[in-house]
Amino acid sequence: MNPIYTQAKFINSSPHLKNTPADQGKEIAFAGRSNAGKSSAINTLTRQNSLARTSKTPGRTQMLNFFEINAQQRFVDLPGYGYAKVPLDVKKEWHKLMETYLTHRKSLCAIILVMDVRHPLTEFDLQMIEWCQHTKLPLHILLTKADKLTYGAAKNTLLQVQKALEDVEIPLTIQLFSALKKTGIDEVHQALDEFFHSTSSEPEPQ
Ligand SMILES: Nc1nc2c(ncn2[C@@H]2O[C@H](COP(=O)(O)OP(=O)(O)O)[C@@H](O)[C@H]2O)c(=O)[nH]1
Numbered sequence: 001m002n003p004i005y006t007q008a009k010f011i012n013s014s015p016h017l018k019n020t021p022a023d024q025g026k027e028i029a030f031a032g033r034s035n036a037g038k039s040s041a042i043n044t045l046t047r048q049n050s051l052a053r054t055s056k057t058p059g060r061t062q063m064l065n066f067f068e069i070n071a072q073q074r075f076v077d078l079p080g081y082g083y084a085k086v087p088l089d090v091k092k093e094w095h096k097l098m099e100t101y102l103t104h105r106k107s108l109c110a111i112i113l114v115m116d117v118r119h120p121l122t123e124f125d126l127q128m129i130e131w132c133q134h135t136k137l138p139l140h141i142l143l144t145k146a147d148k149l150t151y152g153a154a155k156n157t158l159l160q161v162q163k164a165l166e167d168v169e170i171p172l173t174i175q176l177f178s179a180l181k182k183t184g185i186d187e188v189h190q191a192l193d194e195f196f197h198s199t200s201s202e203p204e205p206q
């Protein structure tokens with residue numbers, strides 16, 4: 001694996017877009033519905049057990065959590081709301097925050113969208129995909145918790161999700177992943193390397 005990611009350090013958490021690290025270098029954001037397995041994925045990819053907090057209680061925090069890999073590269077753990085039944089004002093707040101972040105953050109170069117392989121393409125996920133198309137951000141999808149399904153069933157879901165998104169007009173890759181079994185790590189690292197090193201991934205001005 002590329003050892004660079006193990007150097008990731010927590011910088012700060014912010015409930016809004018003030019107090020965020022300077023908007024320079026390159027940032028890759030991890031998005032996903034609450035409880036999808038985002039924090040676990042970040043921990044697995046950085047080989048640190050408690051870098052991003054993981055929780056069994058969904059939807060507790062609505063923070064943007066910033067992690068520095070080096071002076072020019074960052075990860076952001078984006079807030080995700082819980083289930084479809086969250087109050088409307090929580091959804092609206094999230095909507096506003098995400099839209100502002102995704103549209104204005106110049107260093108943002110790609111999104112890693114984390115979905116539970118057993119519940120892919122929720123309303124949350126579709127919204128994120130729509131925003132990525134709108135802002136022309138490349139997208140890499142992790143179908144995580146693959147260990148919860150047989151290999152055949154997981155592979156089937158992968159094919160179904162690929163088919164459902166075949167008309168999406170941005171660079172889009174999809175893979176199976178498991179933080180528990182530590183599978184799929186090399187594939188994610190490859191995607192991260194490409195996003196961080198590609199020169200053409202800056203979102204176009206709005
Ligand atoms: N079996 C299994 N459980 C996982 C995996 N990834 C996360 N989880 C569990 O799913 C729950 C939510 O994970 P977390 O990373 O906190 O989700 P987040 O809200 O998206 O950050 C926790 O109980 C994790 O232990 C995985 O790959 N396999």
Ligand SMILES: [Mg+2]
Binds near residue numbers: 038040052053055
């Ligand atoms: Mg989390």
